[in-house]
Amino acid sequence: MFSVSVRIEKEVLSTYQTTLLRGGTIVRTYRTRRAHYLVRRIVDFLYRNEDGYQIRMMRLQGNTKIRKKYKINSTRICGLIDPSSRLIFVDFRYDPIATIVHEALHALYPNKRERDIAKMERLVMRYITEAQVVIIWTLAERCMRAT
Ligand SMILES: [Zn+2]
Numbered sequence: 001m002f003s004v005s006v007r008i009e010k011e012v013l014s015t016y017q018t019t020l021l022r023g024g025t026i027v028r029t030y031r032t033r034r035a036h037y038l039v040r041r042i043v044d045f046l047y048r049n050e051d052g053y054q055i056r057m058m059r060l061q062g063n064t065k066i067r068k069k070y071k072i073n074s075t076r077i078c079g080l081i082d083p084s085s086r087l088i089f090v091d092f093r094y095d096p097i098a099t100i101v102h103e104a105l106h107a108l109y110p111n112k113r114e115r116d117i118a119k120m121e122r123l124v125m126r127y128i129t130e131a132q133v134v135i136i137w138t139l140a141e142r143c144m145r146a147t
Pocket residue numbers: 102106114117
């Protein structure tokens with residue numbers, strides 16, 4: 001696997017929980033760097049919210065009205081993004097952080113296919129830190145209140 005060697009000050013070490021120590025040299029893998037890059041982009045997206053997205057928490061799974069409106073076949077749906085009306089629907093019963101991450105990635109990478117977005121979501125959720133979850137949740141709450 002491709003990896004990048006970087007020297008990081010000791011106090012910074014704790015923020016990289018996935019850092020591997022090899023013979024005194026800190027090795028941050030490419031995947032970790034990629035995950036944290038994606039988190040930064042998601043945080044930036046939620047913070048700026050230039051398009052004025054609104055996040056709506058609801059019971060999405062089994063919501064026939066929404067399924068009809070957006071022509072969704074799958075019954076296992078946790079989130080949905082409607083770029084034309086700037087809406088993000090999140091089913092609060094299924095890990096809202098992972099869902100917000102997923103839908104934000106759709107907004108950031110509109111040309112990526114579902115499979116690639118799901119892959120990116122898994123990468124982010126594997127390396128995301130507690131502090132990053134708190135930031136994402138705080139910013140997402142702002143988008144829930146917006147009218
Ligand atoms: Zn998706």
